[in-house]
Amino acid sequence: MAHDGAARGLLEGGSCRPRRGAATRAVDDAAGPGPADGTARNIAALGSALDARRQRIIISQAEVNSVKWWCLYLQAMCELLVIAAVHCDNRLASGIAMALFATGVAASVLLIAAHDRPFTGQISIGPEPLLQIMPDNSASR
Numbered sequence: 001m002a003h004d005g006a007a008r009g010l011l012e013g014g015s016c017r018p019r020r021g022a023a024t025r026a027v028d029d030a031a032g033p034g035p036a037d038g039t040a041r042n043i044a045a046l047g048s049a050l051d052a053r054r055q056r057i058i059i060s061q062a063e064v065n066s067v068k069w070w071c072l073y074l075q076a077m078c079e080l081l082v083i084a085a086v087h088c089d090n091r092l093a094s095g096i097a098m099a100l101f102a103t104g105v106a107a108s109v110l111l112i113a114a115h116d117r118p119f120t121g122q123i124s125i126g127p128e129p130l131l132q133i134m135p136d137n138s139a140s141r
Contacts, residue, residue: 060119066114072112076105 080098087094114123 029123059104060117064116072105079105 079101083097083101084094087097118125
């Protein structure tokens with residue numbers, strides 16, 4: 001099917017810039033003969049879908065930079081020092097407050113690290129939602 005070949009061509013391109021020629025031919029083949037405004041509307045919809053795809057690829061390659069990590073760690077250390085200074089007269093209260101805050105910092109770091117690269121790692125977004133909306137190839141043959 002022409003649509004499958006165009007999708008493979010877009011995915012195998014390896015860059016964020018899709019091949020508009022193959023994609024446009026696939027839309028024209030799928031639309032068949034008809035009024036020109038329908039084809040133009042299909043091309044406009046394809047262009048917006050390709051732009052959304054390009055944005056998703058750019059977002060998927062983004063990651064939290066090291067400056068943000070160091071700022072988070074520095075802020076956590078400062079907070080722990082302040083908690084220790086405020087509760088210096090009561091060791092039990094100081095220990096409990098610092099343990100609670102350290103647990104919160106650890107949870108925050110874990111969440112940020114888990115969602116740093118959304119398409120890789122243990123907690124990741126897989127292709128299942130996309131596969132659910134794609135038409136079945138065996139039914140069209």
